[in-house]
Amino acid sequence: MSNLTKIGVIGAGNVGAAIVNALVLRNVGKEIILFNRDKDKAVAETMDIDDTIPLLSEMTIKATNDYKDLAKCSIIAVTVGARQKEGETRLELLDRNAGIIKDIIKNLDKYAPNAVLLMVSNPVDILTRVAQEATKRDSNKVFGSGTVLDTSRLRFQVGKELNVNRKNVHVHVIGEHGDSEFAVWSNAIIGSVKLKNFPLPENIKLAQLKKKTMKIVKNRAYEIIQKKGYTNYGVAVAVVKLIQSVIRDEKKIFSVSVKANEEYNLEKGTVLSLPCTIGNQGVEYRLNVTLNKKEKNLLQKASKSLSDAYKEIKA
Incomplete structure (x- = not known):
């Protein structure tokens, strides 16, 4: 299958930005959309990563805070959520992140209903279940990064x-x-x-x-x-x-x-x-x-x- 594929990443934090950077370094995909509520943060990350492209393979990176830009993505990685604190277990993150995930899924069902969703936010097992219960797409198209x-x-x-x-x-x-x-x-x-x-x-x-x-x-x-x-x-x-x-x-x-x-x-x-x-x-x-x-x-x-x-x- 061609790798000339549109990939979405939701969340321009430490993990989301690192995923985009790794996609570029490994030459996976052709168009990458980095979504973040604070668009300036996404813009800054994409600009920084974009500076590596002249030294690597050609691809396009776009920053956005509009879910419409995620349309036609083949796969979208969801990384948003509160950061795990020192000494805090992944399960203790749950209540802080479940509401955020439900809102994201509602928007993705509207604008990118055919995309595979890859959950990365912690606690990943439970938030994957939250996403599966919230989405209208087949459950096989929603899974988590797990172990x-x-x-x-x-x-x-x-x-x-x-x-x-x-x-x-x-x-x-x-x-x-x-x-x-x-x-x-x-x-x-x-x-x-x-x-x-x-x-x-x-x-x-x-x-x-x-x-x-x-x-x-x-x-x-x-x-x-x-x-x-x-x-x-x-x-x-x-x-x-x-x-x-x-x-x-x-x-x-x-x-x-x-x-x-x-x-x-x-x-x-x-x-x-x-x-x-x-x-x-x-x-x-x-x-x-x-x-x-x-x-x-x-x-x-x-x-x-x-x-x-x-x-x-x-x-």
Whole structure:
């Protein structure tokens, strides 16, 4: 599929601007629309990023505060919302952001009804559900960035510990994009060898490897926020990978925020991160992952936590 595609990004904050910059650097799309209520902020960001284009591939970036300019976008990434504060969990952001998302979806249904919507705002799993409930478009066209970055972080750390390329590490982080996320270690494969059978370096036990790598993954965002106040570059590239898979119909598998299949036997309507095939129509196939008893319990716990939080929304 041609990559001469119109892409929208809502929110010119740290994450939204980083996504636009990553789209330009990776040459994804041809026309990018950066929407922000404060148009001057969007203009400033687009001007700054636009200065990189003469050194890269040709594309067009436009700043706007008019939803009409998002018409005919193939995919729109939604990044707006209150910033996560130091020590604040993603779930605590919920009430502050749900009302904002509902208003955005109403406008997108009016001006860009056919676009795939990629939710990035935190807490992403619940706000994806808010967006799915608010929109008139098919639910497969609304999904969240989920644990794509968390999975990437884990694969990198496991590869580092085992001294193998991260691309040969096949393991997914699923559940909540947050404190209750977990790795599906029972299905982990290194190359074509199950992790439990893979030769470990000296003085490293499998239980220690799992605990160490997941601790790094879970604490990473909190550590970055503590030191600089927000995260943006990692999630931006993760989002661009998802956008690319949609507009180029790559059908790659990512752990994204979706409604779980009935086979998981979770709280009805719960949205959380699970492996899916991402293509031109958004979520094209939701995979049924085989879990062991411990992993099933962890997923059910995450589902209940997210469902309970969703029910408390006042916006």
